[in-house]
Amino acid sequence: MLKGILEGCILKVISEKEVYGYELATKLHESGFSTVSEGSIYPLLIRMNKEKLIEGTLKKSTAGPNRKYYRLTEKGQKELSQFIINWNILKCGVDKLLKEEEQ
Structure with missing residues (x-):
């Protein structure tokens, strides 16, 4: 499940501005993904590039x-728009279950 969430979050970060791998990893860490290593981010970037979700350009x-x-x-x-829809549905369901647990 984390892999799918991580992919959606990567798309969100990239949607805000062009980023390179290390910059992306830093932004993810700042957002609370402290257990995600660069070693897990780069294979996702390669796959997402092959799937034409993102494009990479070498710059000096x-x-x-x-x-x-x-x-x-x-x-x-x-894909990002669909992720946001799916995330909101999932989040609402989890929040509802957790709220019921608190009562």
């Missing part, structure tokens, strides 16, 4: 080698 870096920056494709935007 002022601090070392070129970096691959990722941006959302139209297909990726549609």
Whole structure:
């Protein structure tokens, strides 16, 4: 389940601006995904690129080698929209169950 959630969150971060892998990992960590390693993010980026959800472009870096920056494709935007719908449905159901548990 975390994999699907992580993919949706990656799409959301990329939808806000082009990012490179390490920058993406940092944003995810800042958002509370502290247990997600860079080693699990890069394979997802490769797969999402193959599925044409994102596109990567190499750009020069002022601090070392070129970096691959990722941006959302139209297909990726549609996937993100569907993720948000599915997440809200799942979240409501879980919240309802947890609220019932508190009573």
